[in-house]
Amino acid sequence: MLLNKPLNGRSLPNAVSSECGLAVDVRHVTCNFGGVRALDGVSLQVVQGTVMGIVGPNGAGKTTLIDVICGLVHPSEGSVRVLGEDVGANSVALRARLGVLPQETALYDEVTARQNLRFAAALYGVPHADARVDEVLELVGLSARARDVVRGFSGGMQRRVAIARALLHDPSLLILDEPTLGVDVEARHQIWAHIRSLRAGGRTVVLTTNYLDEAEALCDRVAILRAGKLVAEDTPTDLAARTGRCLELECPPPNTANLRAALDGHSGVLRAEAADFGLRVYIAADTAPEDIVRAARKVCRVDSFRNRSPDLVEVFRSLTGEPALP
Amino acid sequence: MRAVRLFCAGAELEAAQLRSNFWFVALTALAAVSFLVMVSLFGLTGAYAPVALINLDGGPYSQSFIEALNGAHHSFALKYMSAEEAETALHSGRLVGIITIPAGFSADVARGITVPIDVRIDNVNVDMTNDVQRALPAAIVAFGKRHNFPGVRVEMVEHDVLPHDTGYIPYLVVSALALDAMVIAGILGAMTTAREWENKTVKMLRLSPASSGVVLAGKLGVAALVAATALGFALLAIIFVYGVVPVAPWATVFTLAACVAIFTCIGAWVGALLKRTLAAVPLLFGLAMPFYVDSGALEPTRFDGEAIWIIAHLSPVYYAVGVLEWAFHGLHVTPEPIYVNLLVLAAIAIVTAALTLGRLSKGEAR
Secondary structure, eight states: OGGGSOBTTBOOTTOOOOTTSEEEEEEEEEEEETTEEEEEEEEEEEETTOEEEEEOOTTSSHHHHHHHHHTSSOOSEEEEEETTEEGGGOOHHHHHTEEEEOTTOOOOTTSBHHHHHHHHHHHTTOSSHHHHHHHHHHHTTOGGGTTSBGGGSOHHHHHHHHHHHHHTTOOSEEEEESTTTTOOHHHHHHHHHHHHHHHHTTOEEEEEESOHHHHHHHOSEEEEEETTEEEEEEOHHHHHHHHOEEEEEEOOGGGHHHHHHHHHTOTTEEEEEEETTEEEEEEOTTSOHHHHHHHHHHHSOOOEEEEEOOOHHHHHHHHHOSOOOO | OHHHHHHHHHHHHHHHHHHHTHHHHHHHHHHHHHHHHHHHHHHHTTTTEEEEEEESOOSHHHHHHHHHHHHSSOOEEEEEOOHHHHHHHHHTTSOSEEEEEOTTHHHHHHTTOOOOOEEEEOOSSHHHHHHHHHHHHHHHHHHHHHTTOTTOOOOOOOOOSSSSOOOHHHHHHHHHHHHHIIIIIHHHHHHHHHHHHHTTHHHHHHHSSSOHHHHHHHHHHHHHHHHHHHHHHHHHHHHHTSOOOOSSHHHHHHHHHHHHHHHHHHHHHHHHHHOOHHHHHHHHHHHHHHHHHTTTSSSOGGGGOHHHHHHHTTSHHHHHHHHHHHHHHOOOOSSSOHHHHHHHHHHHHHHHHHHHHHHHTSOOOO
16 A cells, blocks of 8 residues: 555654653643634544544534644633643644644645645655556546546546645644545545555545545544533444444324323433334333333334434434534 | 645646736736836926927027027927917917027117017917926026127036936836736735635635635735736836936846835735725825825935825835936935935845735634
8 A cells, every 4th residue: 555655665654752642632722713712621632544524514623623633723711732832832843743724625726736746745755656656646536537627627636636735744733624525426435445544554644524424434533522521522423322323113194193102201312213114212222122112112102213323423323412423 | 855845736726817808917017018108208298398499580699599499408399380380370379489589689689679589389388388488588597608798607517416418218127117016916916816706715814724825825926926927027118218327237136026025915915905906006096196196206306305204114116216316227216225215125025025925814703
């Protein structure tokens, strides 16, 4: 794999020298912009070699948190250490070890993909720039379009150029702000494949996303932000465990309301909601699904039931009380 | 070495971006020539106002009077016409006025009879009327002096301050170079920085370990080079088309270089403040004309009153016009010595460059 190949004699950047093995250490960060509190006492740690997903609806503070980690925004309160360094010191050495894909892509769209990458190579002092540009273009599958002007690229292709730029200097920490925003399904899966290859290469990645399936598919840990506050942070599996198990009860629609009212009072039921097939019930981890089915059958006919783990959409709804993200 | 590489990378990128915006850049550069044309038209306007001369007399005194009229100070282009042609032309807007020397003019003058000269004027603006009111009495006095008519006891004896006269258009076109520098370098400088916000690439520059100041210097260097090239064409046009050759070429080159540097940097600031090329371009155009007119471009500013003269000192164009008029025509149009104007221009160039590269290169963390 290209990512794992030492480049021009340089070692791979995975050996981060942070004492505690944290690539990112955000502690009690608050950010105020005028009268708006964009982040409110957020603490977040990202272990080296893992992929951390930050999810939340628009305006939750995801991009602000990314900007804080990059050093573009100084927090009103709290501290941020990245790769063992205080971000506030604005160190050139630290910036050289970060690879960032901003939400806006931020490409010079009047020039070619190669010219964009050559310029970025100069900014980061990448040795043997032409060879490295060829490598990253190949990595993102754009070698054939290297000499085309970026303005003519689709959204997905522009994202891939921006990812290539973020990878150009072999960063120790890769920060991807909504890497699949506005791209089609095919491009989305290509980008997922790139991110998986980064994780396989042991690289630390912090990404924000509006898509819970994306976080579930890519991330070792997920942090959920809502209105500037960290609602939860855990592995996708453990987050799902917090929500309990999901029990889907198929019953005739006229009985749904009665059944929901009856189960809402059950001590093992965390939450119940109507669905087109009948009722979806979230039950505590220590509650036996059979008990709930028995209780339900006392109220109405239950044609069938299915017991499964909740997905991240359901976790998000459970933890934030908000409708699912798109 | 790394700084040189960064400078070159910035310059290379800017050159590629300007190439991709070829027509915008070409039309901006065309402004260099269009401003020369503009000031030339300004100089021509009213300076050659067509006035019909109808001579119904044909005698020796009428010829002498016409010579006096030609020699008087005015902005007329006298045209001999018949009464019918003149009337038609006046009503169709192709004449400013009609001067009619009546039949019997020579005989009446010889007999000592005062002869009325009929003048019809299209008084579309008072400037035209004033010109007639100045020119005809002057011609009449000159005519009377020439023929020793009694009663004329005064004559003008002119002593010029400068050894040579300078035509109004040659005076104007030289100052247009400063206007060219302001508009072209300003717009290209603004475009260079505003595009960083339009493309959102300013964020990437701040995130990179490179010195944004060096990158910006490379990018602005190319913008300045393009502006200087456009200015070079305007300079060649002044020399070869208008026939105005600088008597102090090095002062000319230095002044133009300083103007390009100053206005590229000022443009970069405007672009960084407004963050949009579309907003920066009309603002720079809008600012250019008042600064230009107030700079002594039309005549030395010191003739226009203390307030205007003091305000003019705020603009680099004032010092540039001061040097350029001296460098091309040997004129001193500012009370300050030429070397002071040169030093002020150099100081402004250094300060604006230092402020631009220093301040704009710093990250703006929120």
